[in-house]
Amino acid sequence: MSYNINEKGYYGEFGGAYIPEMLYPNVEELRQNYLKIMAEPSFQEEFNALLKDYVGRPSPLYFAKRLSEKYNTKIYLKREDLNHTGAHKINNTIGQILMAKRLGKNRIIAETGAGQHGVATATVCALMGIECIVYMGEIDIARQAPNVARMKMLGATVIPALSGSRTLKDATNEAIRDWINNPVDTHYIIGSVVGPHPYPDMVAKFQAVVSEEIKSQLLEKEGTENPDYLVACVGGGSNAAGTYYHYLDNEDVNIIAIEAAGHGIDSGESAATSVLGKEGIIHGSKTLLMQTKDGQITEPYSISAGLDYPGVGPMHANLYKTGRAEFIAITDNEAMKAGLDLCKLEGIIPAIESSHALAVFEHKKFKPDDIVVLNLSGRGDKDLQNYIDYFKL
């Protein structure tokens, strides 16, 4: 049994491309070409060179000594926070901008939640001299102000999404609308393993460099490629997909996915899709999503803009359904505390998204000789004001 995508664009029963006909030419063009383009030596070469010299890869696999002591286990942090622009998102945008160029596109659109994907997209557009429009929920614009400023510096146009919950979901709707309106010259750089096939697979493949590096780094440090556990937070699921990718079918390695419980699973203000979601269609993909029994998509809530999304990518829906991954929901409070803890113990200020992953250690007891690799998906510079307000520092 494989947990990877099949030829039809499905993970088990999840995935596919549930898109309006207006998007068909774009998505189909991408579907027909993405694997071929990614396989071209010139693509590989350019992609790898940029990851190395521009993004700063490989990102370190850092043994967190004081954190490990606190929880009496062996914790390695995969330092995606050290990437250029401060999160894993750039791995994907580098790949997609090269893809867009080869598809002859000269206009880029993107949605963003935490703003990391928006910044990463604005960045690669500046790098290539291509026009960039980023949709961002009005609420997220307010709570991730530094990233809005960065996008402007980089020359991108940031358009507020004013509908619905005015967060990531709605920004995605707006981006899709833009794409419908601009079907020829525009490439839509989706920021996570969501959306219609082939996006979930393409984004996962661009992020797969994370687990590729983990394998060789862990081999060097521990004499084995296999950790006992992989831990990552799941908004749409791209940092998690990258972390799991090369281990998906290796059941010696346990997979843990962390979702945002917001004020608590039962509070009505949550984004814990696996617990609260049901199968359905969101943003062109059949997956798990939070919805009313009538099929209206629920407005999610999380303190973390990057996890404030009512769905998960189809890969994760399948990992949940099959039991391959253990899903744990972490509240705002637990995440914030875990984030501050990392600051104090390791001198690393994590993105609030990543803080959710870090809270796993208060939830689950690991054995002293367990090797736990956790994706520190981003740095917390964008979240400083939230932390400061929260802790009244």
Place this chain on the structure above:
Amino acid sequence: MSYNINEKGYYGEFGGAYIPEMLYPNVEELRQNYLKIMAEPSFQEEFNALLKDYVGRPSPLYFAKRLSEKYNTKIYLKREDLNHTGAHKINNTIGQILMAKRLGKNRIIAETGAGQHGVATATVCALMGIECIVYMGEIDIARQAPNVARMKMLGATVIPALSGSRTLKDATNEAIRDWINNPVDTHYIIGSVVGPHPYPDMVAKFQAVVSEEIKSQLLEKEGTENPDYLVACVGGGSNAAGTYYHYLDNEDVNIIAIEAAGHGIDSGESAATSVLGKEGIIHGSKTLLMQTKDGQITEPYSISAGLDYPGVGPMHANLYKTGRAEFIAITDNEAMKAGLDLCKLEGIIPAIESSHALAVFEHKKFKPDDIVVLNLSGRGDKDLQNYIDYFKL
């Protein structure tokens, strides 16, 4: 002729340790031990491991294609902005915290201008679980708010310096006062190649990893270890010292040092020490500094908090005096424009300090086949508000 330090702690006629007797035991303890400790294999091992796994070194040497095209020369950026905490400063604080531990110190103080050194110090203190006090000018606290927030997150105490120009110079005074008051258990982590011997040399040696990496990276990319030019901004001079270190005595390589001209050399609001300074004593070191004819230290001005310092380290005073380095002064306006240019051309938001270095290309014409390596000393996240206000974005 060597441009490195001599046994007495001088670069040519600059350097020495002009300190009150109250500081003598501390500085002397350091002077007697620093080379020995740095040479210990266990020190080297710990230092290098942290630089790799925690800081994320080597930092890339990135060929800036679009910038190179614009200026018709070959521009490589040494990406210190990708280091953990976002600037070169961490190279030094990692070294010094290991030094402090070996000297048995359990309390750390530091001064900071842009806040990068303060953050880098707070970071390593958190990493090692050591108390940290950072002095920062009141003006700098206002203009580098994100870094103040970061220091708080990391558990450091930030104490405003309220005297004088309320910038870096005054923060340094306050830090020195603290050290005088706490002579036994405290190590003072100076953030640049300034202060009494052995600080300038010690900090330069910790930063020397920058030029060590440039040599091998350039060899890989261009088939030679030697660029035609090295460019770095000079506040106190630590990123510059690191950039030049292994090339100091190799006169095939031209050295360019960029200072902050503020509103202009003759405006009375400047920090261009080489042009405006004279020999004198500042913060324990004989060097060039801006002063009245009566020997009072002048209050400097630069839009960049990290360059807003009336002196330079003694290494740089000597490079200036001997003509080994060319010094160029860049105004606020030129720097800001160069910074925005890098955003738009390369998708990199530089620290305003580094933007000064980037303005070199508007000042000096390089040949098409010149290889110019420029130290991109830090990222601009801390400066977003300044850029936005300046450009009314």
Place this chain on the structure above:
Amino acid sequence: MNRINQKLEEDKKLLSIYFTAGYPNINDTVTVIENLEKSGVDMIEIGLPFSDPLADGPTIQASSTKALHNGMTSERLFEQLKNVRKTVSIPLIIMGYFNPMLQYGVEEFCKKCQEVGIDGLIIPDLPVDVYHDNYKSIFEKYGLINVFLITPQTSEERIRYIDSISNGFIYMVSSASVTGSQSGFGDAQTEYFQRIANMKLKNPQIVGFGISNNETFMQATKYAKGAIIGSAFVKHLTNSGVEKVDDFVTSILT
């Protein structure tokens, strides 16, 4: 014979109107339908509101949000339509996104449609292939016509494929865009309308998106069998209420 097919055989250009069920007020649905028929409209698309209508522009999205807020659901809509066939005889189509239908159960949804007298469905985010492989037989079992969209970017090959599996009409999107975003048609549209007409498809085409007045209605129907008006009508409902439906229809037809 399905009412849609019957209507398409009439020798006239058809005017089809879209509105959102439960808008402006929850119980306006049937009133709007009745008034539309009385005003001389040929066909009606009843919008089943969805929280995330990604093919729709701001006007229809706002009406959907309002309708949901009013309490509209699939269940409620079927309830409202229970007796619609006692008073209305023109073709009725439900236009909605796939997720609410999926949650209702596709077969159950189709069954209910048949029960209340719905003739067809337009589901923008249900792709042709998925329909063909999974749902075609269900739709047919309940006598429902499924309507597919084509756009100026749709390839000739794909148009022929869509034509082959369609059995009512083809919804010809005037330009690739979300609803409500165009005003007036240019050369590109005319060229496109003509190109499609020349393909001599087995299904007639009805143009949608961007029709808002008599002029655009005339342009659109020069080459096509009919035209659908959505946003412009919803705007009219917002401004003038359900009683003035007549004014709007008159303004389009004359």
Place this chain on the structure above:
Amino acid sequence: MNRINQKLEEDKKLLSIYFTAGYPNINDTVTVIENLEKSGVDMIEIGLPFSDPLADGPTIQASSTKALHNGMTSERLFEQLKNVRKTVSIPLIIMGYFNPMLQYGVEEFCKKCQEVGIDGLIIPDLPVDVYHDNYKSIFEKYGLINVFLITPQTSEERIRYIDSISNGFIYMVSSASVTGSQSGFGDAQTEYFQRIANMKLKNPQIVGFGISNNETFMQATKYAKGAIIGSAFVKHLTNSGVEKVDDFVTSILT
């Protein structure tokens, strides 16, 4: 014989007072000196203000800033002191940081000191070695005593070295700290005072830093030859002005 050495030979505990030249007002310098002598002070340290007085606490720093603001410079100070020896006979020491002296020219500075009747210098940031190698002969040429500091952290060996190159007194910093930061002495200080006394140095010691009233003056001079008051006096000047110097000195001595 230098006035300092003469004074040190007197069989009494010495009270030395520090103040900042040109403070509170630019022309107060000589008035303060005269009033101090009249009040029974044994020795005066005239602070040459510096922009960055890193061994000083807030009180003295603030007075320096004010004095600079008032226009005090080395030149101006020498000007003010031109006739001081017509009215004042106790030892006068200039205390200042090295950079202003360096800019003035060290030899020129020393020459001026001699001309106006200055007996010695205290330069906190001129290290013993640098003095010894570069400036000792100049100081001696102009008959100036240079005073070095020791602190509780200074090693015995270094104290002996400092004693060997001193020819006046040793400035014994009561505790390692900037000026004005202690209030009262504890066991550690007493132990330190005693330890130094037991070393039987050739130069007498005068205690500075942390002396602010009769009690601390008595404690400090129990083992040492005298004591220096700085911040407490500057505070008094700030609050009570130059005419009330007498009150302050009386409060210390009785």
